[in-house]
Amino acid sequence: MPSILIVEDETIIRSALKRLLERHDYAVSEAASAEEASQLELKGFDLIISDLRLPGEPGTALIAAAAPVPVLIMTSYASMRSAVESLKQGAVDYVAKPFDHAELLETVEHILHKQMTTPSPPPDITDAGGSRQTMIGNCTAMQQVYTRLRKTAPADVTVLVLGESGTGKELVARAIHQQSKRANAPLICVNCAAIPETLIESELFGHEKGAFTGASAARTGLVEAADGGTLFLDEIGELPLDAQARLLRVLQEGEIRKIGSVETRHVNVRLIAATHRDLRALSKTGEFRLDLYYRLNVMQIELPPLREREDDVLEIADILLDKACKRHERPGLRLSRAARQELRDYPWPGNVRELENALERGVILAEGHLIHPDDLGLAPTPARTHAAPTANTPAASTSLDKGAEESDDDLSLEDYFQHFVLEHQDQMSETELAQKLGISRKNLWERRQRLGIPRKKTARRPG
Template structure:
């Protein structure tokens, strides 16, 4: 139940608004001024609805005083200027009195939903050895993932997790299982790409004795082993056609039939599937059954690649480094400033798995208490400047390079590619990849792709810079 604070000096309006909100299951407090609101601790509320004109301080003062709680401003002066001014100061929305009840309730619902998504808590996930740790990351894309996990886990529906290799799809599957009603039952994880095509049906659905050469005894399949629990099928796009047909039967009827058997058995399994491929496109070419795709895609969770989680990369690196130090008994190792910069700027096509491998190398190869860029073994990110084409020296008298503007604009008589190369080579010694991309008006991924296309090497951090 959401907590809402009404700040309105007219008691009739205040009482009417309170009754309206309480009828829709909100807990409501009401005061008549900003000073009274501050006495109640406005930061503790999920939403503050404040009149613009109040005795003493104006309602917009609460935008700063109540932060991070959102503030919606009401006013009887329904002018565009007051609306724009309130929004510029940080109000999340604006409503003119007399207000329409349905419109007000819709605005309140929208604000509360957005706030809940933005502050979603990372779920704690227990790994196979029994250690529980929260998922790492606070970027908006991961907040959306956490919200989807929280809402989807108890629903007992089929889930399709999509994301590039190494983004942590199995971690999401474990979180879904552990927050579901099946948490006490088994979670069976299967990598469909790791099982030979000739054995996949036997592994998943089991077989009877003598069903094929080498079947010396009957075997229970992994689907049946997950009965009453959760079955996680990673890389489901690699499942061969016959196995797809059998799996469709499980989803439609809850039935399995062992290889070599004429009898069917009923199973109660929740399926979570994951893939880095576009299953819908595969269905258009006949590589994946369209009916199975629709059965799988009841609820979808999209995992962002690491390069799009700029604010999370260093936090993830620190957590992975701590684990690597424990494994190799090299306590006290830290990343140098140069290594942190390389980690933050690298494109990470292999995502978290590639970052984990790089830190493992760093822990093993570091010769002192600091891990330097060379220890990480990221060839593309630490290419020597010696191989760089000659270019004009940067203007050392200038503390900040001029903003070039987006790349879709002409730059004097230079072509776009010449302009890009000239700017990057001139300023990459003073700027990080993030800063370069911002100045060029492109994403960091686009910057990396253009570097690759034009053969522009990355700068190399100093070998012994302390961190």
């Protein structure tokens, strides 16, 4: 539902205009002056309709303050010269009072339609290494992401970023932070799944000296380190219930308490959370607090998977290939026609991260100046598998036997992993499970994702 702000000092006109727009499914806010309007988050609106003559500053003062949000100026027939001047100052259009309702609605609809169909430029981002980069992609789904990002960044609210693993959720968090009022303050990024369960609360909220075994010195938590800036919690669906309760207090009261301390400290942090999981569904199974979900889901940005961005795949591939060539000092490498077709046809379950890895392999393995499909090392998929020889031919028989053997090996390893985790997770922590399996905790989490094995429910401690 498009959001419109009416700025008009005449109460009767303002109320009538509000009722008219609401009857046509617009969300409407009001202000009696440019100064009053400036107290609102102007960039959060889709359109501002303002009278030209207002108490204090004129309506044209909102044009620069609200940019790039369009401003429609209302003026009387006697002030047409002023209306033309408004257009020169950047107003999107003007309507003369008293205006015809149908004409006004048509003008509003035209402005909003034009705004929605005009491509939004991808935001520039400074990555963790300090280098500048731009989000890539011009498909319709990404245009919607850019529009939502542009409106959300200046509004100092909590944001929930949804998307599959590898779709670029951290890039979105960086873009929001760098286009917000907190851009000069710290951005702290945390992957909740990569921190051992026993340490997550200490990492986020800090601890006092002697609070637990091994706490030889006091430590400032990451939430406090982000004070004044932005905290990005990736994979928030993996956060244990005790830590969820503490995070809820941060959002509700703006307070933290270190482990082992009786004192609370106030923090001013904007939270951006990201997940590939359905938090609402997790709340029904008791794995995620419903009240925390509602606190997180103020503004939502959903990233499309790469398989739904077919028109963007080759553009992204060319940019990533150029970076890989520079890293490995192999200038001039190009994708063959067959390799480009391979990239277009592949479903990319690992999204942009998988595409980046495939191109890295291609740059390393290519022997000439072209990267061929075999260099990319992409696994065959049903969507890409072409008609195979019949099982009666020797070649087909050998291939099928080899495929079956590899499939059995994969199945037995994954089957062992699944049985071991399900059998022991009620008695072991995530760290102990990973140690027993001889893998990292992050690797354990990734395999859980791939096999669809839910984590055990963390029992809340009494009191």
